Amino acid sequence: xxxxxxxxxxxxxxxxxxxxxxxxxxxxxxxxxxxATGSLHVDTKSSATDFVTEADSNSQDxxxxxxxxxxxxxxxxxxxxxxxxxxxxxxxxxxxxxxxxGTTNFIHGKENFGTIIAVQKNGELLAGVIWMPLLHLLYxxxxxxxxxxxxxxAVLRNTGGMNDAVLSTNIMRRAKxxxxxxxxxxxxxxxxxxxxxxxxxxxxxxxxxxxxxxxFRGIRLWDVAAGCLMVKEMGGKYRYExxxxxxxxxxxxxxxxxxxxxxxxxxxxxxxxxT
Numbered sequence: 001x002x003x004x005x006x007x008x009x010x011x012x013x014x015x016x017x018x019x020x021x022x023x024x025x026x027x028x029x030x031x032x033x034x035x036a037t038g039s040l041h042v043d044t045k046s047s048a049t050d051f052v053t054e055a056d057s058n059s060q061d062x063x064x065x066x067x068x069x070x071x072x073x074x075x076x077x078x079x080x081x082x083x084x085x086x087x088x089x090x091x092x093x094x095x096x097x098x099x100x101x102g103t104t105n106f107i108h109g110k111e112n113f114g115t116i117i118a119v120q121k122n123g124e125l126l127a128g129v130i131w132m133p134l135l136h137l138l139y140x141x142x143x144x145x146x147x148x149x150x151x152x153x154a155v156l157r158n159t160g161g162m163n164d165a166v167l168s169t170n171i172m173r174r175a176k177x178x179x180x181x182x183x184x185x186x187x188x189x190x191x192x193x194x195x196x197x198x199x200x201x202x203x204x205x206x207x208x209x210x211x212x213x214x215x216f217r218g219i220r221l222w223d224v225a226a227g228c229l230m231v232k233e234m235g236g237k238y239r240y241e242x243x244x245x246x247x248x249x250x251x252x253x254x255x256x257x258x259x260x261x262x263x264x265x266x267x268x269x270x271x272x273x274x275t
Contacts, residue, residue, distance in 0.1 A: 004071065004093065009119045010127040010142045013095075016066035017115040017131040020059035020099050024106070024113065025133050027055045032109035042107055051103045056080050059099035059115060067095055074119075077248055079222050092122045098222040102198025111135060114200040118225035128226025130200045130207075139207055141230035149208060156234045157209045159260040164191045165212035167257075167265075168202040171195040173218045188215075188268045190261075203227025203256065207234065213257025215269050221248060228256050237262040241270065 030038030043052050060080045067074060068086070071093065076083035078097040095117065100106060102113030114132035118125055130139040139154075141147035147154045159165055167190050175185040187193050194211070196202050199219060205211035207230050216224070221240075228238035236258050244250035255265045 006126050006142045006144070008070075010129070010140060012067060012070045013117045013119060013127055013129040014131075014138075014140060016063040017117050017129045018133075019066050020063040020115045021131050021133040023059050023062055024055055024100055024115070027058075028106065028109075028111075028113075028134070040107060051107060052080070053100070053103060053107060055106065056100040056103060057082075060097060063097055063099055063115065063117065064095075077221060079220065093119060094121075095119050096222050096225045098199075098220075101200045101223060102196075105197045110197075112196060112201050113198055116200055116222060116226050118222075118229060120225070125225060125229040128229045130204055130226050130230075132200055132204065135201075137204060139204055139226075139230060141207075141226070141233050143229070143233065145233065147207060147230045147234050149204075154207050154230075154234060155209050156206065156231070156236055156258050157212055159212045159258040162188065162190045162261050162264055165257075165261050166190070166192045166194065166205075166210070168194045168196060168205065168211060168214045170199075170202075170216050170219055173216075188265065199223035199227065203231070206231055206236070206256065206258075213255065213261055213265055215257075215265055216252065216254045217269075218243070218251035219254055220251060224252070224254050224256065228254075231256045235259065239266055239270070 031040045040053055057080045073088040073091045074093040075087040075091050076095050098116040101116050106113045111134035116130050118128040127142040138150050171185050175183040178184050202214045238256040240252045240254040242250045253269055255269050
């Protein structure tokens with residue numbers, strides 16, 4: 001089984017992300033546009049707030065079709081059902097796909113959603129793409145190369161420390177109900193904590209140099225793999241651990257940030273486990 005150039009992987013990931021997103025944009029316009037006539041069927045998956053639509057699966061099918069046309073033997077770790085058995089089980093290449101990141105935002109008619117694709121070989125991340133079509137933000141990165149946003153080199157923020165750090169997290173996925181019926185979520189002390197409802201933007205804001213880091217509990221590999229690769233290639237750091245060891249579809253504990261605050265965030269997430 002021959003090696004594939006990283007540039008070819010990145011090119012294919014970009015083509016696939018755009019193909020999947022084209023379907024999302026068309027559906028969004030059909031349901032929420034100025035002359036909307038369409039409807040959107042919404043189901044739930046793992047919880048009452050874990051939504052899925054036909055747009056998710058249609059986008060995933062389109063993404064995989066692009067990749068299979070180029071690399072028919074490659075394998076998949078994809079959010080929606082149907083991809084786990086595709087490809088040659090002996091292939092070292094795995095494509096990690098989130099066909100619609102920010103489904104909750106999407107079903108509310110918001111514009112901050114996107115497609116996320118990463119590819120790894122023998123567990124090592126090689127290339128990744130985040131495409132947020134209605135925000136016109138294309139993030140691209142590959143091992144050993146520059147990370148770009150809309151073709152321009154991206155630079156991490158020069159973080160002073162936790163006091164001035166802007167972080168993001170998946171607040172409600174981390175929250176627990178108290179005896180008083182309210183929901184609580186712990187936070188590290190920092191400049192600000194934000195929640196955009198999609199990992200594409202939460203990782204993207206770090207890549208843009210506007211935020212300093214992100215921390216998550218319960219997020220999935222397809223949400224963060226591409227962003228983690230890019231943060232690392234820019235000089236930052238990341239760490240993730242599966243909540244169910246050996247299950248690559250399980251939730252993660254995850255930190256990605258500038259180097260300055262990485263150890264402190266890891267202490268909060270992985271050592272003190274204050275999530």
